[in-house]
Structure formats: C-alpha cells, structure tokens
Amino acid sequence: MAANHEHRFGVTKMKKAEVKIGGKYYANVSGNRCEIQIDAEKPRGGWDATNLATGKKILIKSAQRLLGEVGAKRGRAKVTTEGNVTVVENEPATVETIGGESSTAVAVLKKPRKAKTESTETRDAGEKRLSCVAAALKVLGESSEPMNAQELITAMESKGYWTSPGGKTPHATLYSAILRDLAKGDDSKFVKTERGRFTVRG
Incomplete structure (x- = not known):
C-alpha cells in the first residue's frame, strides 16, 4: 500500500549527499513508514x-528508501478516492484517503507563488501630496469666502492636503507664492479680493 502511494503522489526520495550520520529520517521499512537514525555509513x-520506534538495528541500502528528514514542516492534505488532492497547507504533507485507509506516504505539495506587490515607486507616486500652491487652490475652490494665507495653511493641514515640511513661517511662503502668481495678470490662478485675502479665478 505504501509503495502504491509513493508512486501515485510522487514522494520525493532523498539523495545520498543529503544523508548525514546521526541524522533522523523517515524511511520505508518493510512497506511501513518509520523514523530511523543513521548510525554509520557502510564501506x-x-x-x-x-x-527509533523499536530500537532495532536495520540496514538502509539506498538513500531512496529515505522519505525526508524528521522535523521538517509538514502540512496535511486530503485525497479523494480518485486521487485528487485538496491542499490545506503548503508544506510536504501527510496524506489521508477519504472514506478509506489512512496512508503514511508523504505528498510533496508545491508552495504557491507570492503575489506580485506593487513597486515602491508606484506606491510612493500614489501617495504624493499636493504642493503648497495646489493645496491652497483646492481649499479656495471648496470655500465660498476669500481667505488669507494663514487661514489657507490651517485649512490645508486640517484637510490633509498639505503639511509644512518644517518651515517656521509657511503662511509667509504661501503669501509670496500667491503674489508671484498674481503678477501674471489674467493668467493668474488666484484673485485678490481685498488686502491679504484671496480666492480662485472663476
């Protein structure tokens, strides 16, 4: 029965180079899967x-009789009578047949590929904040009343449109930027309604 399961589920057998003296492995002994410890290599x-279950000395003739190292992570899987495997976890798994005999064969299950995550550049680009002037225009566009530079800075920060990068007088910086824009005349985006107060050009 164990041999049939090994054939059906593609058990990955070990190679000679992977076997270490003192190592503990799962092995197929007389048709049964058990845990063994390698004591010495024969010339x-x-x-x-x-x-390890019986304490008896045995001979392992080939590395192909070893089914994997003891302690390696194993998930569980269920197998229908037609042999279709429903994977529950991603690591090599102990296999059970539904409505039939349980098997001690080890099924090798492929790990799913990790979903691609968006690049840091793309993520950062999506999180870029508005410039100080753009944020001021947005606030004025949402306001029915003209505002001065200090009021604009407060509204921009409270709405999360823009925050000062550390300058001590962001309102003065914004005021200067608005004056430079007003110098464009009819092409300016801001309109001065009274001393120190502005709105957007309609």
Whole structure:
C-alpha cells in the first residue's frame, strides 16, 4: 500500500549527499513508514541505522528508501478516492484517503507563488501630496469666502492636503507664492479680493 502511494503522489526520495550520520529520517521499512537514525555509513554502500520506534538495528541500502528528514514542516492534505488532492497547507504533507485507509506516504505539495506587490515607486507616486500652491487652490475652490494665507495653511493641514515640511513661517511662503502668481495678470490662478485675502479665478 505504501509503495502504491509513493508512486501515485510522487514522494520525493532523498539523495545520498543529503544523508548525514546521526541524522533522523523517515524511511520505508518493510512497506511501513518509520523514523530511523543513521548510525554509520557502510564501506560498500548503504548505512547502518536504528529504528527509533523499536530500537532495532536495520540496514538502509539506498538513500531512496529515505522519505525526508524528521522535523521538517509538514502540512496535511486530503485525497479523494480518485486521487485528487485538496491542499490545506503548503508544506510536504501527510496524506489521508477519504472514506478509506489512512496512508503514511508523504505528498510533496508545491508552495504557491507570492503575489506580485506593487513597486515602491508606484506606491510612493500614489501617495504624493499636493504642493503648497495646489493645496491652497483646492481649499479656495471648496470655500465660498476669500481667505488669507494663514487661514489657507490651517485649512490645508486640517484637510490633509498639505503639511509644512518644517518651515517656521509657511503662511509667509504661501503669501509670496500667491503674489508671484498674481503678477501674471489674467493668467493668474488666484484673485485678490481685498488686502491679504484671496480666492480662485472663476
């Protein structure tokens, strides 16, 4: 039965280079899966080992009889009678047949590929804040009344449109930028309604 499961579910058997003296492995012994410990390598090939369940000395003739290292992560999977595997976890799994005999074969399950995450550049671009002037225009566009530079700075920060990068007088910086825009005449985006108060050009 175990041999059939190994054939059906593609158990990954070990290679000689992966076997270490003193290592503990799962092995197929007399058709049954058990835990063994490798004691020594034999000069003509194979290894002397101990069945950890019975304490008996056994001979492992080939690395292909080893089914994996003890302690490796294993998930669980269920197998229908037709042999379709429903994966519950992503690591190599103990396999059980539904409505039938349980099997001790190890099914090798592929890990799913990680979904691609958006690049840092794309994410950062989406999070860019408005410039000071653009934020001021947005606030004025939402306001029915003209505002001065200090009121604009307060509204911009409270709405989350813009925050001062550390300047001590952001309102003075904004005021100067608005005056430069007003110098464009009819092409300016701001309109001065009275001393120190502005709105947007309609």
